[in-house]
Structures are given as C-alpha cells and as structure tokens.
Amino acid sequence: MINRRQQIKLTEGIDWPIMGLYFGLVFVGLLSIFAAEYREGDGIWNDIIHLNKNYARQLMWLGISGVLATIIWLTDSKFFTATANLLYAGGIVLLLVVIGIGKDVKGSHSWLVIGGFQFQPAELTKLCTNLALAKYLSSLETDFTKMRSRLIAAALALVPCVIIILQDETGLALVYFSFFLVMYREGLPGILLIIAFSGIVLVLSALLVDKNILFIIFSVITALVIYFSRREIKRHRSRLALILGIWAFCSVFVMFIVPMAFTKVLKDYQVRRIEVMLGKENDPKATYNTRQSMIAIGSGGFFGKGYLKGTQTRYDFVPEQSTDFIFCTVGEDFGFLGTLIFVGLYVALLLRIIFVAERQRSTFSRVYAYGVASIIFFHMAINISMTIGLAPVIGIPLPLVSYGGSSLMTFTMLIFIMLRLDADRQMVLR
Incomplete structure (x- = not known):
C-alpha cells in the first residue's frame, strides 16, 4: 500500500490547473x-x-493514454533530453516506412495497421520534433543569432513536414509550421515572419488574380520603386540587384511555383474546396461538410438544443462529426454560450502553458512548453475554422476532443512530458 507521504511525493509538482x-x-x-x-x-x-462505437474505443484510448501519462510522470526528466535526437530519428524512419507500407485511409497514405488498430505516425512525430527542437535550441553550441543555426532549426521542423506531404496528409503537415512560433520566441527576427505573411499574400494573389496581370503589377511597382530610389541606387548599386531579385522571385513564384504546387501537391477535392472558399467555384458537393456543420452550429442558437437533442448531428447530416467536425456537435447541443465556454477552456489552457513555459530555468523546458502551446493553437484554430467555413477542410483533429487514438495519445504525451519537465523546473536541462 502507498502511504500518504508517498502519495504526496508522487503528486508533488503537478500543475493542477x-x-x-x-x-x-x-x-x-x-x-x-x-x-x-x-x-x-x-x-x-x-x-x-x-x-462497437467510437465513444467506446475513445474510452479505451483514454485508458491507454492514462497508462502512458503515468509512465511519463514517473520518468526522470533527463531521459527526455538524453533521447530527444534518437526519438526524432526514429520518428523520421517511421514516416519513411509509412510511405512504403502505409495504408490509404480517406485519401491519406499516412496510416500504419498494427493488428486490428490503425496508427498515424505523423501525430507522434510532432512530439519527437518538439523534443529535438528543444534539444537543439538549448545546446550550448547553438547560437540562434547565426543563420546556420536558424536553418538547422527550420530543417528540424520541415523535414517531417515534407515527408508527411508525400503521404498525401497535407493537414497534419501544416501543423509543423507551428514550430516557427517557437523559434520566434527564441529570437527568430520578426522580419522573417513578415516575409512569411507576404508569401501567404502572394499565394492568395496568385489564386485570385490572373498571373499576367500580376506580372504587370509587379513590374510597374518595381519600376516606380527604382525611379523613386534612383539616388540611393546610385550610391549603393547593390540595392538595384536586390530590387530586381525580389521582382524576379515574386514573378516566378506567382506565375509558375504556385500553380504547379496547387495542381501537383494538393488533391483534387482540396483544390475544389479552396476554390469554393475563395469564391472561384460554386460546387455544393465540395462544401457539403462545411455547410452542414455551419447549419448544425447555427441551429444551436444561443443556449443550444440541449444534450442529445441535436438533429443535424443525431441524424448524420454532418459527416465525420465525431472526428474533424466534432465542434459542430458542441455548437448544436450547447449553443453559442457553450462554444464560447468551450473555446475558453482552450484559451485558458494555452495561457497556462505559456505561464508554465516562462517560469522554466531550462531553455529545453521553455522551448518544449512553447512547442506544446503552438501545436495545440494550430490544431484548434484550423479545426474550428474548418467547421465554420473560414478554412478548407484538410482533416485536422481538435486536440483532446476529436475521436482518434493517435491524436489523444500524442496530445496526452505532449502535455504530460511538459508537466514532468515543469515539476523539475529548478533543474537546468540540455
């Protein structure tokens, strides 16, 4: 039997909020x-x-997640720093194995079948990547003010992203860009995020405006910039090369790279959904899921129809309503007030994780905690945006809520490793 003193020791340091x-x-x-x-x-x-039902299987996955959480809590924090790179390498190998022997599920070649269970390694690799990034950024040899260090950190995040795209799993691949928020906290210049935002604007422009018109616009803007900067250019000839280089890159990007990526990387149904969202195409079939989800959320009104009284979800009008579209079930049953409280739980969790991150003595623990917050934020923002029509449907689960063993176990491990590190926050881990 465990006495009271041992019980206190086991729970000592847990962040109860x-x-x-x-x-x-x-x-x-x-x-x-x-x-x-x-x-x-x-x-x-x-x-x-x-x-027989998803809720029964989710209970099973919750039990397995509980066992994993207990094991993590009883593990020495130094284990995670010591094995971070090994786990990352193992995750990359697992992703490559999936390309060869993975199973297709709903158009995504990103699943492994073990016995009677399906498992998505792309979920677990988020954890491995977060550990590896924390390990690298906390290393004494890493000088994050140097371009070389920034490129290595970016590569750690983008290598699994590229492999996952090769598995036709575009949704989960996007989540790996959340690690750039972590890098920003650790000193990545804000100008790089501005450049990234400009890239998004360029992509949208390439999809909405004729590429020849864009080329003319870029050329006119470039000519005007050169004209009004002619005195500066006379003093610094390199400015002209920089301006022309930006013009050439933007032109090639919108005329060739975006159209090629749009047709080669994305699936046909994803292309249709994006075109419908941007107003370029009116295809009721491509937006059926989103329309039914929005109807379900809207029908909930302010207070909701009541638990187990939703008609859209109860009569299967909303496909994937226990996975990608679980948010509409909350909206229909509990209404606007319920969804507000529900989103408030996520906001409270994110704020608490940031608070926990900032009280760490160890760079490793701080970077890891910010990684957890960034991953949860990306998942939450994209999933909810999908269900209310603000983003195309790309198949990203809602953290801890959507049905799925891979997702629940991964988020449980992400959070409990952070709790374990926080319990040992007086230690300096590298």
Whole structure:
C-alpha cells in the first residue's frame, strides 16, 4: 500500500490547473463523441464492452493514454533530453516506412495497421520534433543569432513536414509550421515572419488574380520603386540587384511555383474546396461538410438544443462529426454560450502553458512548453475554422476532443512530458 507521504511525493509538482483543463477537454470530447453516435435503443454497455462505437474505443484510448501519462510522470526528466535526437530519428524512419507500407485511409497514405488498430505516425512525430527542437535550441553550441543555426532549426521542423506531404496528409503537415512560433520566441527576427505573411499574400494573389496581370503589377511597382530610389541606387548599386531579385522571385513564384504546387501537391477535392472558399467555384458537393456543420452550429442558437437533442448531428447530416467536425456537435447541443465556454477552456489552457513555459530555468523546458502551446493553437484554430467555413477542410483533429487514438495519445504525451519537465523546473536541462 502507498502511504500518504508517498502519495504526496508522487503528486508533488503537478500543475493542477493544466491537469484540470486537460481532463475538462477530454470529458467534453467523450460527451460530444457519445452525442454524435448514440441512438435510442443502443445497448451502451454492450457497445463499450465490444468496442462497437467510437465513444467506446475513445474510452479505451483514454485508458491507454492514462497508462502512458503515468509512465511519463514517473520518468526522470533527463531521459527526455538524453533521447530527444534518437526519438526524432526514429520518428523520421517511421514516416519513411509509412510511405512504403502505409495504408490509404480517406485519401491519406499516412496510416500504419498494427493488428486490428490503425496508427498515424505523423501525430507522434510532432512530439519527437518538439523534443529535438528543444534539444537543439538549448545546446550550448547553438547560437540562434547565426543563420546556420536558424536553418538547422527550420530543417528540424520541415523535414517531417515534407515527408508527411508525400503521404498525401497535407493537414497534419501544416501543423509543423507551428514550430516557427517557437523559434520566434527564441529570437527568430520578426522580419522573417513578415516575409512569411507576404508569401501567404502572394499565394492568395496568385489564386485570385490572373498571373499576367500580376506580372504587370509587379513590374510597374518595381519600376516606380527604382525611379523613386534612383539616388540611393546610385550610391549603393547593390540595392538595384536586390530590387530586381525580389521582382524576379515574386514573378516566378506567382506565375509558375504556385500553380504547379496547387495542381501537383494538393488533391483534387482540396483544390475544389479552396476554390469554393475563395469564391472561384460554386460546387455544393465540395462544401457539403462545411455547410452542414455551419447549419448544425447555427441551429444551436444561443443556449443550444440541449444534450442529445441535436438533429443535424443525431441524424448524420454532418459527416465525420465525431472526428474533424466534432465542434459542430458542441455548437448544436450547447449553443453559442457553450462554444464560447468551450473555446475558453482552450484559451485558458494555452495561457497556462505559456505561464508554465516562462517560469522554466531550462531553455529545453521553455522551448518544449512553447512547442506544446503552438501545436495545440494550430490544431484548434484550423479545426474550428474548418467547421465554420473560414478554412478548407484538410482533416485536422481538435486536440483532446476529436475521436482518434493517435491524436489523444500524442496530445496526452505532449502535455504530460511538459508537466514532468515543469515539476523539475529548478533543474537546468540540455
């Protein structure tokens, strides 16, 4: 038997606000998955025992996640720094294995089948990448003011991203860009984020405006800049080369790179969804999921229809309502007020994680915690945007809430490793 002193020692250092928010979101997820799948007359206990429904399988995954969380909590924090690079290498190898022997699920070649279970390595590799990035940025040899160090850090995030794109899993690949928020916190110049934002504007321009017109616009702007900067250019000839270089890059980018990436990288259904979202095409089939999701959320009104009383979700009008579109179940059952409280749980979790990150003595722990916050933020923002029509449907789960063993286990491990590091925050880890 464990005496009281041992119990206190086991729980010493736990950040209880994060624990409470974690269990709160998991509980909301179980309620929502149950609401999306339960029908009158279903044998609940029979479904749970035989794992016939997603809510039953989610309970199983929650149990497995609990075991993993306990193991992590009992592990020495130094283990995570010592194995970070090894875990990252293992994650990359696993992603490459998936390309060869992975199974296609709903157009994505990113799943491994182990026995009767499906597993998505791209989820787990987020954790490995976060550890590796924290390890690299906390190294005494890393000078993040140098371009070489920044390129290596970017490569750590982008290598798994590229491999995942090769698996036709564009949605999860986007999440790896969240690590650039971590790099910004650690000293990445803001100008680079401005350049990245400019790139997004260029992409949207290339999709919305005829490329020949864009070429003319870029040429006129370049000519005007050269004219009004002619005195500066006379003193510094390199300015002319820089201006012409930017003009050449933007022109090639919008005329060749974006169209090629749009047709070669994205699937046809993803292209249609983006075109519909941008107003270039009116295809009811391409937006069916989003329209039904928005109808479900809108029908909930301010207070919602009540738990298990939603008609859109109960009668299967919304596809994937226990996974990618779980947010609409919350909206229909609990209304605007319920979704506001629900999003508030995520905001509270993110703010608490940032608070935890800033109190770390160790750079490793701080970088890792910011990585957890960035990953959760990207998932939450993109998923909710999908369900309300602000982003194309690209298949990103809602953290701790959407049905899925790979997702639940990964986010559980992400959070509990952070809690373990925080409990040892007086240590300096590298």
